[in-house]
Amino acid sequence: MKTFAVLGNPIKHSKSPIIHKLFSEQTKISQKYIKIYVPINNFYKKFFHFIKNGGIGANITIPFKKKAYKLCDFLTRRAQYSGVVNTIKILESKKILGDNTDGIGLLKDLQNLKFINNTSNILLLGAGGAAQGIIYPLIKFGCNVTIVNRTYQNAKNIINHFNNIKNLNCLKLEDLFIINNKIKYNLIINATSSSIQGNIPNIPSTIINPDIFCYDLFYNFNKTPFLKWCIIHGAKKISDGIGMLIEQAAYSFYLWHGIIPNTKIIIKKYKKYNLY
Ligand code: ATR
DSSP states (O other), X not given: OOEEEEEESSXXXXXXXXXXHHHHHHHTOOOEEEEEEOOTTOHHHHHHHHHHTTEEEEEEOTTOHHHHHHTOSEEOHHHHHHTOOOEEEEOTTSOEEEEOOHHHHHHHHHHHHTXXXXXXXXXXXXXXXXXXXXXXXXXXXXXXXXXXXXXXXXHHHHHHHTTTOTTEEEEOHHHHHHHTTTOOOSEEXXXXXXXXXXXXXXXXXXXXXXXXXXEESOXXXXXXXXXXXXXXXXXXXXXXXXXXXXXXXXXXXXHXXXXXXXXXXXXXXXXXXXXX
């Protein structure tokens, strides 16, 4: 049977195996999909060990997406632009193809939720691999994206990575506290890893209002700390990242098998039965 895996650290929480099992059942395409825990300094060793043992595709998650980008022989256009890889396919030639399905998966989920349109003004929190991986499709869709990060230089690095592309800019965190009353954001996306430790990024609560859409790339059984904080400050339209997780997985499935699963059914099932 064709074998796939998700590699990351931490990995215990990963829902990718269950999502891929649902895809397999729906499409009648059988595949084996496992979780691989990767010690922080052992990504390349673990990855190549998996490939040597017959693995033909993988999802790469926190914090190895930039490392994954570096080991690819070929990149899809969106992976090339983002500089981050979350999906790998071993080609018949044994060469490694890297893709990034996070950004397109997020955009699809935001569209499903009606959280976005092509004039949305987006405040993006975080400047790590997760943030960098989702920017390109949002800009391409027509949105304006402002990055705010705890460490300003990391936000600047992303701006430089995208060669000062139009509609992408960054703000110092302290400036957000000063100017937030003058700028209206339609959508705020938490792409920091703060939720993993149960924290919330430090931003002014005055940004939150009943009209703003609040999205957290993170997800868990209960509402994430960030979403709870948004609700406390008046948000009415919130979503965690489970829909994005399913959408990005569907694009990975497509890269491997050439078939895109019906994600709407899976997202509904997932939310209904609380499969978190
Ligand atoms: P990932 O691949 O998940 O993006 P990462 O590259 O380690 O992981 O990036 C984590 C991001 O979350 C960074 O933007 C980090 O801010 P710094 O650049 O200042 O390190 C942000 N982050 C993590 N914990 C945070 C916290 N408690 N508050 C605010 N931002 C946080």
